[in-house]
Amino acid sequence: MSTEIKEKIEVEHSECHDHFNDTIEDNSPKATVIKSDAEKIFVKKLNWTLLPFIWSIIFIQFADKSSLSLAAVLGMLQDTHTSQSQYSFLGSVFYIGYIVWQIPNNYFIQRLPIRRYLGVLLVLWGISVGCTALCQNFTQLVICRVLLGLFEAGTYPCLYIVLNSLYRRQEQSACFGFLWMSNGSGTIFAVLISYGIAHLDGAHGIAAWRWNYMIYGILTVVIGIATFFFMVDSPQSKYLRLTEAEKKIVEARTQDNAVVMDRAVKVSHYWEAVKEPRYYLVLLAAFCNNLSNSGLVVFSTPFVATLGFTSLNSILLQIPSAAISVLFVLLAVVINRKSKNMSLPTIVCGGIAMIGCILLACLPHTSIKLLGYYLAWGFNGSYVMLLTIVSNNVSGYSKKIWYNASVMVAYTVGAFVGPLVMLDYEFPVYRTGMIIFVIGNLLVVLSVCTMLYLMKRTNKKRAQNTHGEKTDAHLDLTDKQDKNFFYKL
Structure with a gap:
């Protein structure tokens, strides 16, 4: 880079660096940004512009994914001549498409405008959902489930990088908390809608489970079109209508989160990631967390039905589990914000999830098992902390995208195995599965605590050699290359 260009960059960003440095108390892992009134107003505008899209996308994804569980108690298995073992396979085969798409997804996220790319994916998966209503046999169901997984695969990586680029590091536990609470709150709406749809059974000669897929398919396409045209996907999005003052605020926030969207794919960032021990700890935690996630989601309604509840009531009983999952996420975020510590909320939520799975394995198979079932959703809180750790502590745009994609691959493999x-043959108790879920939650806690220890050790070494300097985020250095980068713990 020539001297002239370097000087130009310094002039363009000097004022923003001054603002950034003035709003940070120190350069420690627990440094707190003191936001100005102008920035607080900007954040409110950002929230109201972006978060409704986030909620809608997560709501419809969870609704579409969990439709299989609802359809199972509304006659789908009988209508398509599908056995219980084949139903288990339908729960897992979805994730084949999910895994297959992660590598091309990694490329497209970096090369294409995110809102347009994500909008197209939403439309395609909406069509896949609608086509499921036409299925007459197991083979057709498998094809639709694979396609659904393929087109849904890009959702979370797209949303992760958007949140990474738009919010400060200290805000991101709340951001990912909102993302995961959207799962729970969206489930409540999805269950109420599905409960109403269940009463359409036989209307116009169409079974209730087919109505369910048709209605959600249409709704997904509508959300996809809205996303394609209107979602905020970058700090400079025209839909934020930035004033000159807000442009300076956005630049200061970019320096804080160290995420600058770069269309150039840097393979060296990928290689750096795969050489890091914490990378494999992240993968292990994501895999283990989603063992119980997918197992409980796919079998949720049929499992509750075996406890002596009718099909319709077993659908309604998904509302408390959704509400409790929201509370666990909220609990994790509150503990994190109060303690400025990521290991404590992980231990608390992971421990509660373990207790829930132990109860599911040991209690008599009666309605008392609902207690264990609801506690088992504590894994949502520990997963939010895992996402926050990755978001806060990985810099370099290509490296961050690689980490996000890798988390999704591990998430997907775990969800496939769950x-x-x-x-x-253990139906309806599934004792072996519950024991495996207990071990999985324990490994999540151990993995998170180990990676936080490794990053703390690096922070101590860097504290001895730096003097509070800040590195320009536009250089797109990784957290390993930038010796002024301190990990958030």
């Missing part, structure tokens, strides 16, 4: 450990 339903398979719910052994058919």
Whole structure:
């Protein structure tokens, strides 16, 4: 880079660096940004512009994914001549498409405008959902489930990088908390809608489970079109209508979160990631967390139905589990914000999830098991902390995208395996699956605590050699290359 260009960059960003440095108390891992009134107003505008899209996308994704569980108690298995073991496979085969798409997804996120790319994916998966209503046999269901997984695969990586680029590091536990609470709150709306749809059984000669897929398919396409045209996907989005003062605020926030969207794919960032021990700890935690996630989601309604509840009531009983999952996420975020510590909320939520799975394995198979079932959703809180750790502590645009994609691959493999450990011959207790979920939650806690220890050790070494300097985020250095980068713990 020539001297002239360097001087130009310094002039353009000097004022923003001054603002950034003035709003930070120190350069420690627990440094707190003191936001101005103008920035607080900007954040409110950002929230109201972006978060409704986030909620809608997560709501419809969870609704579409969990439709299989609802359809299972509304006659789908009988209408398509699908056995219980084949139903288990339907729960897992969705994730084949999910895994297959992660590598091309990694490329497209970096090369295409995110809102347009994500909008197209939403439309395509909406069509896949609608086509499921036409299925007459197991093979057709498998094809639709694979396609659904393929087109849904890009959702979370797209949303992760948007949140990474728009919010400060100290805000991101709340951001990912909102993302995961959207899962729970969206489920409540989805269950109420599905409960109403269940009463359409036989209307115009169409079974209720087919109505469910048709209605959600249409709704997904509508959300996809809105996303394509109107979602905020970058700090400079025209839909934020930035004033000159807000442009300076956005630049200061970019320096804080160290995420600058770069269309150039840097393979060296990928290689750096795969050489890091914490990378494999992240993968292990994501895999183990989603064992119980997918197992409980796929078998949720049929499992509750075996406790002595009718099909319609077993649908309604998903509302408390959704509400409790929201509370666990909220609990994790509150503990994190109060303690400025990520290991404590992970231990609390992971421990509660373990207790829930132990109860599911040991209690008599009666309605008392609902207690264990609801506690088991504590894994949502520990997963939010895992996402926050990755978001806060990985810099370099290509490296961050690689980490996000890798988390999704591990998430997907865990979600694929989860339903398979719910052994058919153990129906409806699934004791082996519950024991595996206990071990999985324990490994999540151990993995998170270990990676936080490794990053704390690096922070101590860097504290001895730096003097509070800040590195320009536009250089797109990784957290390993930038010796002024301190990990958030």
